Amino acid sequence: MQLGKRKLQILQAVIDDYICSGEPVGSRTIAKKYGMGISPATIRNEMSDLEEMGYLHQPHTSAGRIPSDKAYRLYVDKLMKTRMLTAAEAEYIKKIYEQRTAEIEKVIEQVAKVLSDITNYTSVVLGPQLNKVLIKRIELIPVDWQYALLLVVTSAGIIKDTIIRIPADVDSGYLNRVSNMLTVHYRNKTFAEVDINSIQDVQKEMMRQKEFFNSLVDALTESIAQKEQTEVYLGGTTNIFNFPEYRDIMKARAFLSLMEQKDLLYSLLSKFDKKGVTVVIGTENECEQMKECSIVMTTYSIGDKVLGTMGLIGPTRMEYSKAVSVVRYVGETVSKYLTSLFEE
Amino acid sequence: MQLGKRKLQILQAVIDDYICSGEPVGSRTIAKKYGMGISPATIRNEMSDLEEMGYLHQPHTSAGRIPSDKAYRLYVDKLMKTRMLTAAEAEYIKKIYEQRTAEIEKVIEQVAKVLSDITNYTSVVLGPQLNKVLIKRIELIPVDWQYALLLVVTSAGIIKDTIIRIPADVDSGYLNRVSNMLTVHYRNKTFAEVDINSIQDVQKEMMRQKEFFNSLVDALTESIAQKEQTEVYLGGTTNIFNFPEYRDIMKARAFLSLMEQKDLLYSLLSKFDKKGVTVVIGTENECEQMKECSIVMTTYSIGDKVLGTMGLIGPTRMEYSKAVSVVRYVGETVSKYLTSLFEE
DNA sequence: GTTAGCACTCTTAACCGTTGAGTGCTAATC
DNA sequence: GATTAGCACTCAACGGTTAAGAGTGCTAAC
The missing domain is CATH 1.10.10.10 (Winged helix-like DNA-binding domain superfamily/Winged helix DNA-binding domain)
Structure with a gap:
């Protein structure tokens, strides 16, 4: 037929x-x-x-x-008819850029809030994925006699910092030399390329402090792993109560529990890394608990490097035209904003 | 009678x-x-x-x-009979210290998770309150030609970092001099004592870059304000669904919405800064939305400086003996742990 | 002072007819 | 042949009634 x-x-x-x-x-x-x-x-x-x-x-x-x-x-x-943003919506979205912060995490946090406020759905934004940016500099800054700050500056302006313990007999000149060596070694590589083997190369050159080097390797690898896993920002999780289909306590609970499982959310959403807006409807979701939800997602980037994913989760009877237009607009403007901040 | x-x-x-x-x-x-x-x-x-x-x-x-x-x-x-922790509980609490991180925020995050997991209530932990720690060093580290990292090292090992924009014609020597000057000026003062007037003293000494100094002042004050406001870590918010009295969708919603208002939670809980465990029961709460909840709270500290507050929120028919003993134990051991990390 | 007995109250669950929205089919109409 | 009015049928939702059960308060006996 x-x-x-x-x-x-x-x-x-x-x-x-x-x-x-x-x-x-x-x-x-x-x-x-x-x-x-x-x-x-x-x-x-x-x-x-x-x-x-x-x-x-x-x-x-x-x-x-x-x-x-x-x-x-x-x-x-x-x-679906593509819908224009209202003036009020566009105005509200500007809030993201007003604070003019250079910290990407702050921007992302604001994006999550704005997305959920405007649409009344639940927003999910994944933090920048470090495996897609290039390392620009690695620096070790002494904090006191026990600790130092390990600073990784990337092409996306993301600064990954971890506090690491240093041996008592290490002086700041030594830390400096190590920083320089690491920087030379890893400049313009991705985090994925920072593997332990190659670090052991460096270690050979710097035999003096084997133990320290091991802890450094630990810190580097762990800090990468950590960041990759769990940077998930949520907005408006309780918006789900606005929908009569979630009047059922068990459903609401299942939804909110899902939102608490950041690692699951991360693995679900990090798959969508192609540009443009992706819509996943109900049973199209692979995840069992999401079969009654739809996701409207897009990516954000610096230049043409995709950094992360942002989007909305709601019931399958979502206002797709609104969701898609808002997500698209926010994704595009955020990318522009980040690019203007960090791209030389 | x-x-x-x-x-x-x-x-x-x-x-x-x-x-x-x-x-x-x-x-x-x-x-x-x-x-x-x-x-x-x-x-x-x-x-x-x-x-x-x-x-x-x-x-x-x-x-x-x-x-x-x-x-x-x-x-x-x-x-109420004071209850001992079971072996399994004590074991589980050890998880907090296993990662042996030197980042206080990571510890706090773990505390929130452990508290809610063990008790099946909702846990709230306020991040360290900066107005109670002393500044040890202020440092400006160039990140690239546009940005620098403003680092504030405190007596609690808390490192407050913000990225700030720097003028193009500022070199790293200049940043160094500014760092030193700020450090000399503010060493062993609290954040509360870092006021704009006193910063303007410094400004007089460093007339060369008025504009830069202003942005520095902005960054400092804003970063303090920000941190003071909103560092609230939650655990197990959906645990509330375990209690039949929250089967009512409207009640559950009200509770969860309350938990989303971090600033309100902060102002509610930051009042309790005396040592030992405090229990606030139902209508004893000043906040209207909490009249059907009880709070079991304690503080955590480094040495004898109280840093922040941690606790549990649940229905008034809470298992007080369990809640109190767990909160007390975690509060004490976390304080010990932090003290061993940061106190010289 | 304690307790058995009993009438009473009030909630909860089950039952049941009624209502109303909406369908599918059929036959008439355009 | 497509469209539509008419009508019988289905099913969820609502409201009212009833019966069961839990628990009380009172009284009188122990």
Whole structure:
């Protein structure tokens, strides 16, 4: 069976209505609200066809219809009208850049807040992925006789700092020499290329403090691993309570528990690293607990290096047009902002 | 009317039972479970007295009794048996110190997680309050031609770092001189003493870069303000769903929204800065939204300088003995750990 | 002072008819 | 042949009634 123009119109009407009401949509409602000069009976016939084709389904015999994930997919790909941001939205988004901070983490944090505030969905932003940036300088700064600060400056302006213990008999001249050596060695490499073997090369050159070098290696590798894992910023997690489908305590709980599992979120979202906006609808999600949610995601970058992922999570009956336009706009402007900050 | 020994026994039985069941406790239950050789009828009489005295109340005529906040207060102050930690609990708490990190924030984060995991309540830990530590050194480290890292090393080993913009014509020698000057000026002062006026003294000495100095002042003051406000670490926020009294979606939502308001939490909890464990029960809370919750809090310190606050939030029918013993133990051991790390 | 007995209260769960929204089918209409 | 009015049918939701159960308070006996 073909999807004629009228079927598409009706499908769109059902989706639009369901997205905003959350209640199954009946033929009468469509005839009245989206009146296109046909009677409820005709609409019923069409809807029956649409159900057979897998675009709609009924929760029970005497209820209206609900769009399936397949319908949302069609909607997002073909039917949806791209929506412009309102002036108020654009204005609100500017908040991100107002503080003019040079710390990428602060920007990201603000992005999470703004995304969820504007859309009333839950926002997730992954921190910059270190494996995609280049190391520019490594520095060891003595803090006191016991500790030093290990500073890694990258091409994205990200400064990864860890405090490490230093042996008592190490002086700042020595730390300086080590810093220089590390910098020479790793300049313009990625974190992935910083492997232990190559560090042992350096170690050979600097036999004097074997033990110290080991702890340095530990700190470097651990700090990379750590950062890679868990930098997940959330916004508006309690927004989920706005949706009647989450009135059920068990569902709300499952959702919020999922949001607490940062590592799971990270592994789910870090996959989407292609540019542009990606929409994952309900059962398209691989993760079992997300089968009733949709994700609208994009990436952010400095220049053309993709740094991380940002997006929205909500029920499958999401206002896709709004979500997509907001996510796209924020993703693009954040990338521009970061590029202007860090790209020479 | 006096609280005789038997009344206390009965009150304790009601509290114990209610804490673990969450259901109003009837006279029969007490006679059976906590049998002290008296009949339900006698217990009824005693309970009636206890109600008159304000220790118990009934949700409705034909229901059992529920302890009032006054009863919990008595329980916590007099009745409660101090409980030892189990071996498993003590073992689990060791996790905090295993990573042997020298970063206080990492420790705090781990504390929040461990507290909530062990107790199944929601944990709140306030980050170290900068106004209580002494500045040891201020350093400006050039990152690239545009940015420098402003590093403040304190007596608590806390390193506050902010990236600031520097003018193009500033060289590293100049930054060094400024660092030294700031360090000399502020060594052994608290953040509260770093005020703009005194900074302007320094500015006079360093007229060459007025503009730069202003941005430095901004960065310093803002970074202090920022840190003071919002360093709140949470653990186990969804634990609240374990309690039947939070089956009600509106209650759960109110609780979780409260937990999202970090600044409110901060202002609520930062008041408790005396040593030892503090318990605030239900309506004893000043904050309206917390009138149905209890807080069990303590402080953590380095040496004898109190740094911050940590604790648990749960329903008023909290397992106080467990909560208090866990919070006390964690507070003490964390303080010891931090002291061993940072105190010379 | 304590307790058995009993009437009373109030919540909770189950049951059941009613209502209303919405469908699918059929037959008439355009 | 597509469209539509009409109608019987289905099913969730709502409200009212009832029965069960938990617990009390009171009274009278121990």
